[in-house]
Amino acid sequence: MHILVTGAAGMIGRKFVERVARQGRLGDQAVAKMTLTDIVTPTAPKAGFSVEARADDIAAPGVLEALVKDRPQLIVHLAAIVSGEAESDFEKGYRVNLDGTRFLLEAVRKLGGGYKPRLVFASSIAVFGAPFAEIIPDEFHLTPLTSYGTQKVIGEMLLADYTRRGFLDGVGLRFPTICVRPGAPNKAASGFFSNIIREPLAGKEVVLPVPESVRHTHASPRAAVSFIMHAATMDTGLIGPRRSLSMPGVCVTVGEQIASLGRIAGEKAVKLIRREPDPVITRIVAGWPERFDPVRATELGFKAEASFDEIVRAHVDDELGGKVA
Amino acid sequence: MHILVTGAAGMIGRKFVERVARQGRLGDQAVAKMTLTDIVTPTAPKAGFSVEARADDIAAPGVLEALVKDRPQLIVHLAAIVSGEAESDFEKGYRVNLDGTRFLLEAVRKLGGGYKPRLVFASSIAVFGAPFAEIIPDEFHLTPLTSYGTQKVIGEMLLADYTRRGFLDGVGLRFPTICVRPGAPNKAASGFFSNIIREPLAGKEVVLPVPESVRHTHASPRAAVSFIMHAATMDTGLIGPRRSLSMPGVCVTVGEQIASLGRIAGEKAVKLIRREPDPVITRIVAGWPERFDPVRATELGFKAEASFDEIVRAHVDDELGGKVA
Numbered sequence: 001m002h003i004l005v006t007g008a009a010g011m012i013g014r015k016f017v018e019r020v021a022r023q024g025r026l027g028d029q030a031v032a033k034m035t036l037t038d039i040v041t042p043t044a045p046k047a048g049f050s051v052e053a054r055a056d057d058i059a060a061p062g063v064l065e066a067l068v069k070d071r072p073q074l075i076v077h078l079a080a081i082v083s084g085e086a087e088s089d090f091e092k093g094y095r096v097n098l099d100g101t102r103f104l105l106e107a108v109r110k111l112g113g114g115y116k117p118r119l120v121f122a123s124s125i126a127v128f129g130a131p132f133a134e135i136i137p138d139e140f141h142l143t144p145l146t147s148y149g150t151q152k153v154i155g156e157m158l159l160a161d162y163t164r165r166g167f168l169d170g171v172g173l174r175f176p177t178i179c180v181r182p183g184a185p186n187k188a189a190s191g192f193f194s195n196i197i198r199e200p201l202a203g204k205e206v207v208l209p210v211p212e213s214v215r216h217t218h219a220s221p222r223a224a225v226s227f228i229m230h231a232a233t234m235d236t237g238l239i240g241p242r243r244s245l246s247m248p249g250v251c252v253t254v255g256e257q258i259a260s261l262g263r264i265a266g267e268k269a270v271k272l273i274r275r276e277p278d279p280v281i282t283r284i285v286a287g288w289p290e291r292f293d294p295v296r297a298t299e300l301g302f303k304a305e306a307s308f309d310e311i312v313r314a315h316v317d318d319e320l321g322g323k324v325a
Numbered sequence: 326m327h328i329l330v331t332g333a334a335g336m337i338g339r340k341f342v343e344r345v346a347r348q349g350r351l352g353d354q355a356v357a358k359m360t361l362t363d364i365v366t367p368t369a370p371k372a373g374f375s376v377e378a379r380a381d382d383i384a385a386p387g388v389l390e391a392l393v394k395d396r397p398q399l400i401v402h403l404a405a406i407v408s409g410e411a412e413s414d415f416e417k418g419y420r421v422n423l424d425g426t427r428f429l430l431e432a433v434r435k436l437g438g439g440y441k442p443r444l445v446f447a448s449s450i451a452v453f454g455a456p457f458a459e460i461i462p463d464e465f466h467l468t469p470l471t472s473y474g475t476q477k478v479i480g481e482m483l484l485a486d487y488t489r490r491g492f493l494d495g496v497g498l499r500f501p502t503i504c505v506r507p508g509a510p511n512k513a514a515s516g517f518f519s520n521i522i523r524e525p526l527a528g529k530e531v532v533l534p535v536p537e538s539v540r541h542t543h544a545s546p547r548a549a550v551s552f553i554m555h556a557a558t559m560d561t562g563l564i565g566p567r568r569s570l571s572m573p574g575v576c577v578t579v580g581e582q583i584a585s586l587g588r589i590a591g592e593k594a595v596k597l598i599r600r601e602p603d604p605v606i607t608r609i610v611a612g613w614p615e616r617f618d619p620v621r622a623t624e625l626g627f628k629a630e631a632s633f634d635e636i637v638r639a640h641v642d643d644e645l646g647g648k649v650a
Contacts, residue, residue: 090490129566139466140466141464141465141466141467142466142467142482143485143566143567144482144485144486145489145566147486147490150482150483150485150486153478153482154479154482154483157467157469157475157478157479157482158475158479160468160469160475161469161472161475164470165415165472241454241468241470242468
């Protein structure tokens with residue numbers, strides 16, 4: 001099979017591509033080719049199949065037509081302007097997140113001739129907006145409070161309609177916060193959820209800007225990749241017309257995150273966390289959803305970690321070669 | 326004030342324009358000018374202010390820029406490809422309902438310089454999809470099952486985001502079924518709701534294709550116009566970020582509709598209704614929502630009729646000069 005991945009230079013894209021390269025297959029199908037694209041050229045992994053890595057602006061005319069013309073059976077559409085940038089650069093966010101997604105669906109539709117690829121679309125819990133239910137059900141209404149969330153709702157709506165009309169076979173995944181994010185600490189307001197685990201595991205000090213009582217839902221990068229794998233291979237006949245699904249995750253307080261760190265890396269790691277309350281970050285985080293009840297995704301076979309300990313261990317295994325500093 | 330109306334040749338557009346022309350003002354503001362546009366040239370009513378009526382394709386480049394360049398303080402955006410046609414002509418539906426709406430919002434945004442018009446957007450209960458709650462609350466999730474409903478959700482999302490960003494001051498109105506629609510019987514699956522009242526009132530026979538137990542929610546054309554008037558003049562500071570509102574209506578069974586007809590026009594009118602069950606129409610109608618609980622719209626001052634008798638009387642007064650055949 002031929003797989004097209006947009007946003008393949010991003011963290012989740014890269015890990016998905018690496019896992020497919022390692023396996024050489026997806027479900028019961030051998031992979032013959034992967035086409036990787038991003039705004040910068042993605043790294044092509046070593047693989048037993050052909051890999052084309054290219055830099056593209058998916059919102060430019062003709063680009064997506066060229067990318068789909070060989071009729072990849074699976075399209076994993078991860079390319080997006082992230083939340084903060086979609087808020088600071090209004091036009092860029094709409095251009096990539098709305099136009100880019102619509103151009104992709106249109107390129108597929110216009111090919112015609114029975115072409116109907118599986119299309120996995122990365123949505124986000126940003127489709128939801130406060131005030132939240134204490135536990136957010138699958139049927140919670142869509143009231144995004146950011147341009148990014150608005151664009152993701154629009155993507156979900158288009159995906160469902162193009163699927164209903166028979167132009168493609170779409171699955172939308174509303175990712176929870178991904179934790180532990182590898183790499184350097186970033187300045188995203190949500191960065192501390194990962195920083196407070198990753199930095200102490202590497203023997204480094206880290207700042208915790210919010211109270212330990214803050215509650216949030218997490219899935220590891222490994223789980224995020226497994227969501228895509230499952231969405232790519234599952235029986236979509238079971239989904240019904242509501243094609244976007246809130247993914248499962250592990251709901252814990254920051255205090256419980258720190259307790260997991262202590263169990264896995266000892267008290268010396270926990271002591272590297274310096275409490276420096278930041279009222280701005282605390283206020284932003286207070287506007288985020290805490291907990292989901294992803295009944296549909298769970299019934300459809302999507303699995304996250306069962307505990308935050310598992311999330312920490314996944315990071316130690318996947319990023320630190322199994323070793324704690 | 327200057328008012329721009331798109332879709333001004335449609336039934337609701339025409340009635341809104343006529344009411345503004347009659348009043349000469351909107352709320353506490355005198356109207357200086359109305360610009361009316363539709364795909365065919367709308368009829369300009371007699372008015373004590375300047376009326377420009379023009380035919381435009383709002384999805385063509387530059388058209389909406391030209392329409393908003395004089396900075397109308399109020400824009401009433403009714404133009405749309407209706408449900409059936411958006412389903413039969415996929416490209417046309419997206420072109421007008423999505424691109425047309427987005428081009429309008431973009432034309433407003435790009436004018437800048439403090440321009441921030443009130444924008445009343447005609448949405449629809451088609452944003453909801455089965456399975457329904459018995460009574461649909463304001464917080465019911467958005468799961469359209471038609472391309473038209475999809476396009477209306479996208480319009481609602483854009484309206485909310487452009488409002489949040491301060492580019493305009495949007496209010497979305499989810500209209501219930503409008504009854505009694507004047508004019509000739511049409512072939513829309515929902516046509517019978519109006520036909521069974523309008524035709525007997527004119528002394529004509531009519532076919533009822535569904536059982537009398539079918540339940541549905543209605544508002545008169547007069548109420549629809551009053552929703553737009555209220556949305557155009559209300560204090561939008563009270564709405565909050567969820568800018569689209571399910572409008573109130575009168576929830577009755579077909580049997581209750583017929584009882585109203587009998588009270589107003591007598592048994593001779595009721596006898597003009599011929600029962601000819603149509604399984605196709607009955608099945609389509611079974612997939613429609615029956616009843617809403619429009620708490621937010623009601624609290625914000627939107628009012629529909631209090632009974633179906635009032636809806637029948639509104640038709641007799643507004644279309645038949647107060648006379649029953």
